[in-house]
Amino acid sequence: MVDLVGQYEARKSEFDAAISSVIHQAAFINGPEVDAFQKELEEYLEVKHVIPCANGTDALTIALWALDLPPGSEIITSDFTFIATAEAIARVGLVPVLVDINPHTFTINTSLIEQAITPRTKAIMPVHLFGQAANMNHIMEIAERHNLYVIEDCAQCFGANYIVKGEQKKLGTIGTIGCTSFFPSKNLGCFGDGGAIFTNDSELAVIIKKIANHGSQKKYYHSIIGVNSRLDGIQAAILRVKLKYIDIYNASRQQAAQWYNQRLKYINWITTPQLEPYSTHVYHQYTIILQDVSNTELQSFLQTHGIPSMIYYPVPMHKQEALQIFNPQQCPHSEFASKHVLSLPMHTELTESQVDFICNCITLFKP
Numbered sequence: 294m295v296d297l298v299g300q301y302e303a304r305k306s307e308f309d310a311a312i313s314s315v316i317h318q319a320a321f322i323n324g325p326e327v328d329a330f331q332k333e334l335e336e337y338l339e340v341k342h343v344i345p346c347a348n349g350t351d352a353l354t355i356a357l358w359a360l361d362l363p364p365g366s367e368i369i370t371s372d373f374t375f376i377a378t379a380e381a382i383a384r385v386g387l388v389p390v391l392v393d394i395n396p397h398t399f400t401i402n403t404s405l406i407e408q409a410i411t412p413r414t415k416a417i418m419p420v421h422l423f424g425q426a427a428n429m430n431h432i433m434e435i436a437e438r439h440n441l442y443v444i445e446d447c448a449q450c451f452g453a454n455y456i457v458k459g460e461q462k463k464l465g466t467i468g469t470i471g472c473t474s475f476f477p478s479k480n481l482g483c484f485g486d487g488g489a490i491f492t493n494d495s496e497l498a499v500i501i502k503k504i505a506n507h508g509s510q511k512k513y514y515h516s517i518i519g520v521n522s523r524l525d526g527i528q529a530a531i532l533r534v535k536l537k538y539i540d541i542y543n544a545s546r547q548q549a550a551q552w553y554n555q556r557l558k559y560i561n562w563i564t565t566p567q568l569e570p571y572s573t574h575v576y577h578q579y580t581i582i583l584q585d586v587s588n589t590e591l592q593s594f595l596q597t598h599g600i601p602s603m604i605y606y607p608v609p610m611h612k613q614e615a616l617q618i619f620n621p622q623q624c625p626h627s628e629f630a631s632k633h634v635l636s637l638p639m640h641t642e643l644t645e646s647q648v649d650f651i652c653n654c655i656t657l658f659k660p
């Protein structure tokens with residue numbers, strides 16, 4: 294599905310030098326690489342504050358924690374996502390309210406948000422799934438009208454642009470807080486775990502930073518209870534190398550998506566990814582929808598030809614055992630997606646002949 298070794302080999306000397314420099318400085322925790330990465334990320338995203346942390350799940354958890362909401366407050370999010378989104382909400386004593394998706398973009402169906410709002414609703418948590426933005430203009434308009442926070446889950450959309458009221462911004466900098474993951478296979482991924490939180494709200498940034506650092510601003514003085522959630526120096530050094538190339542990496546993914554689109558558009562039982570006019574798509578995943586074919590059937594067929602594919606996600610959130618305590622609503626579109634979407638190999642090193650091979654093989658499948 295991804296070729297992380299190929300990506301490393303392509304810039305091996307830069308990665309090796311970056312790692313070696315941290316080892317020689319022995320600056321493993323915090324230190325100059327983390328500080329420099331934080332500043333470079335702030336510049337790239339054009340956001341006031343970046344707080345690096347240990348992983349994307351922590352980023353979401355700490356962001357919600359920092360809002361200091363009354364226990365049992367409801368957070369509206371998408372039913373079609375990785376568990377971390379709903380898990381972070383539940384971890385801090387809040388209630389995930391799962392809303393169905395737009396079946397074409399796989400992101401939260403914004404026309405269903407208002408009917409999910411109750412007096413306990415405090416925030417909307419859109420997930421920019423597979424590299425495609427949720428409809429942030431509509432979400433921000435609803436949030437403003439109902440006085441809600443917006444926390445963007447950007448684990449899968451790093452580097453994507455969004456047009457807000459005619460102005461281009463990076464996803465993750467439109468809502469109150471943005472959260473991302475640097476898991477190795479992400480568009481901006483490190484060689485282990487990592488994450489970051491972004492905000493333009495300076496007061497919230499202080500609290501977020503404190504929570505991620507044992508509730509402390511001054512060493513050994515702890516004003517609140519927090520956690521230990523740090524990005525380590527080696528990961529920061531690797532991310533600094535990759536951040537320089539992120540737009541090139543995302544362009545490679547967009548090129549690969551075009552190759553797929555050109556070849557798959559003739560297959561009438563496949564729908565290729567829909568592009569929305571308000572944002573760029575950075576193809577964390579290249580996910581097709583199968584009509585009258587189950588994703589497991591095509592997946593098994595591809596497997597017999599040595600082609601990997603993944604079902605993201607085989608179980609929507611409202612069907613997850615762990616979330617039944619919240620009495621989730623039925624979400625028919627995310628349920629359909631769980632049975633009919635298939636993600637094909639997508640990464641920065643994918644070649645046109647590899648895409649040819651994969652698509653030729655798909656044409657051999659008889660639905």
Ligand SMILES: Cc1ncc(COP(=O)(O)O)c(C=O)c1O
Binds near residue numbers: 350473
């Ligand atoms: C949408 C989404 N949110 C959150 C996360 C959590 O990130 P991490 O694995 O770094 O904790 C992921 C990771 O896969 C994700 O895809």
